[in-house]
Amino acid sequence: MKLFIFLLLAITLFTTKALGYKQTALDTFLLMNICERCDLSHANFERANLSGADLLGANLREANLREANLREAKLVEVNFSRADLLGANLRSADLSITNLSGARLSLANLRGADLSMANLSGTDFSGADLRSANLLGAILKDTNFIGANLKNTRFDKEKFCRTKTSIGIMNPNCRD
Helix, strand or coil, X not given: CHHHHHHHHHHHHHHHHHHCECHHHHHHHHHHCECCCCEECCCECXXXXXXXXXXXXXXXXXXXXXXXXXXXXXXXXCECXXXXXXXXXXXXXXXXXXXXXXXXXXXXXXXXXXXXXXXXXXXXXCCCECCCCEECCCEEECCECCCCECXXXXXXXXXXXXXXXXXXXXXXXXCC
16 A cells, blocks of 8 residues: 555656646636746647737646647747647737747737737748738747747837748848
């Protein structure tokens, strides 16, 4: 019996460590829709309704947010590096100063979103809706905008560095 309890405890601790987040942080977030500066890395929020959530400075590194609803969410300074946001709704979300490096935002709705000063290095926005989004000051190194709707999107063209668009690669010879 003691061996069984020990193994159960060991598996629980290992699983929590492997997931990257503590269950208490996840439970609190799901209850209150607020999780400032908390660690939710590797968490699974596929198809979750997180509209209006306050995740200021949270760690969502490598999280699964496929088709999640984050409309009007406060996502300032969030670490979304290598997160999967395929088809997510981020309409009018505040993603300023956010790290989205290596994140997948294919087919995502970012209409009217604020991505100012965000790190978008290696981010995949293929087929995304970025109409009227603010990308001023964002790092656009190796970013993929092929098939994205960029109508009325604000960005600094001089920030392009090997940035892929439907009309070709912008600034292909930039220095890192």
